[in-house]
Amino acid sequence: MPHRFLPEWDGVILALSERSHGGMSFNRHKRSEVAQNRRNFLSELGLELANCVGAELVHGDRVAFVDASNRGGGATGRDGRIPKTDALITAQPGLILTTTHADCAPIYFHSARRRAVGLAHAGWRGILAGLPCKVVEAMNAHFGCAPDELKIAIGPTICVEHYPVGLEVADAFKEHFGPEVLVRFGNRVHLDLARAILRDLASAGVPALNIALPMACTYCETSLSSWRRDGKATLPMLALIVLTA
Numbered sequence: 001m002p003h004r005f006l007p008e009w010d011g012v013i014l015a016l017s018e019r020s021h022g023g024m025s026f027n028r029h030k031r032s033e034v035a036q037n038r039r040n041f042l043s044e045l046g047l048e049l050a051n052c053v054g055a056e057l058v059h060g061d062r063v064a065f066v067d068a069s070n071r072g073g074g075a076t077g078r079d080g081r082i083p084k085t086d087a088l089i090t091a092q093p094g095l096i097l098t099t100t101h102a103d104c105a106p107i108y109f110h111s112a113r114r115r116a117v118g119l120a121h122a123g124w125r126g127i128l129a130g131l132p133c134k135v136v137e138a139m140n141a142h143f144g145c146a147p148d149e150l151k152i153a154i155g156p157t158i159c160v161e162h163y164p165v166g167l168e169v170a171d172a173f174k175e176h177f178g179p180e181v182l183v184r185f186g187n188r189v190h191l192d193l194a195r196a197i198l199r200d201l202a203s204a205g206v207p208a209l210n211i212a213l214p215m216a217c218t219y220c221e222t223s224l225s226s227w228r229r230d231g232k233a234t235l236p237m238l239a240l241i242v243l244t245a
Contacts (some may be wrong), residue, residue, distance in 0.1 A: 005156050005215040005224075006108070011245055014108045016039045016155055017100070017238040018223045024238035025100045026078050035076040038238060042096075047242065049075050051219060052096040055085040056122050059104075061129035063087040071095060077233040087120035087135045091143055096242040102225040103218050105157035105193055106239035109135055111145040119241045122157075124165070127196050128172055136204040147205035152212070155239060156224055159217035160192040161185065163228070 003015050009169030022037035023049040039049045047172050053066050054074030064085045068071075075098075082088065087107075088097040091114065099106060099121040109118035118135045120126070139145040160183050165173075170189040177199045183190045194214050203212060218226040227234045 001104050005221075007153050007212045009110050009151060011112065011243060012110050012117070012240045012241060013045060013047070013244055014153065015045055015239070017105060019225050019235050019237075020223065021238070023235040025236035028078060028219075028234070028236060031077045038075070041238060042240075045239075047096060050155055050240075051094055052097045052098050052240070053082065055088055055089065055121070057083045057086055057099060058084050059125040060084060060086050061090060061126055061131045061134055063118075063120075063131070063134050065138070065142050066090050066095065066097070067092045068095060073097070086122070086126050086140075087118060087130055089116065089118040089135065089142060091116040091243070093243040093245055096240050098238055098240045099153070100235045100236040101218075101239055102227040102230075102234045103158040105130055105197060105214070106155035107135070107197065108153040108155065108239075108241050109139060110151045110241070111139065111143065111149055112141050112151070113149055114143040114145045115243060116143040116145055117241045117243055119239060120196060121239075122193070124169060124193065125192060127193065127200060128176060132197050132200040132202055133204040136201065148207055148210070150206055152201060154194055154197055154207060154212065156214050156216040156218050156221065157193050158219050158226060158228055160195075162191045162217065162219040163191050163193065164188040165191045199200055201243075219241075
């Protein structure tokens with residue numbers, strides 16, 4: 001069954017946990033608790049935790065290729081995570097790519113022709129550094145995926161109404177992506193993360209029609225996790241994508 005906030009793609013499972021599934025980040029909660037939360041969520045999808053691989057997530061722009069040799073890395077703790085990485089790509093069926101989120105956008109990538117997938121953790125720093133574009137480039141370099149053949153879904157992320165940013169960040173985005181990614185509400189400037197991601201993907205040659213936009217805001221939708229809304233009580237969500245055959 002597709003997740004209610006994500007599209008359905010043939011031959012691929014893409015999913016995102018919700019607050020009811022519990023905390024999914026080993027950086028914020030007890031290792032045993034997080035591992036069990038992950039195990040329970042994956043079992044709902046008919047998947048096994050041992051087949052997962054995770055990235056360290058440092059709000060950077062590094063994309064890592066992973067294969068069967070990385071299976072289990074970061075699945076039950078911090079050990080084995082792909083270091084200093086915010087996006088993973090693979091053509092290995094059954095290998096579950098995972099990232100964690102609480103306002104930063106999960107971005108899902110799929111090439112049906114090349115049977116390859118990718119998953120990115122995109123906050124403002126990663127987007128400004130061109131992470132979405134670099135995933136497209138990496139999938140082209142490793143698998144021969146043309147940008148215009150990729151299906152891409154931007155998962156739930158914080159909406160522009162709830163994302164005020166400082167002037168330094170606003171100025172950097174205006175310079176890089178243009179003024180359209182910013183909206184003023186009263187005395188504050190707000191950043192539209194989804195629009196900035198679209199701009200970055202367009203620069204990589206991905207047609208807008210190939211991209212599914214966020215179906216929910218993490219701040220507005222109380223079943224989802226938001227650092228801006230919940231602060232220290234945040235229960236980070238697990239995003240995943242896996243080739244099923």
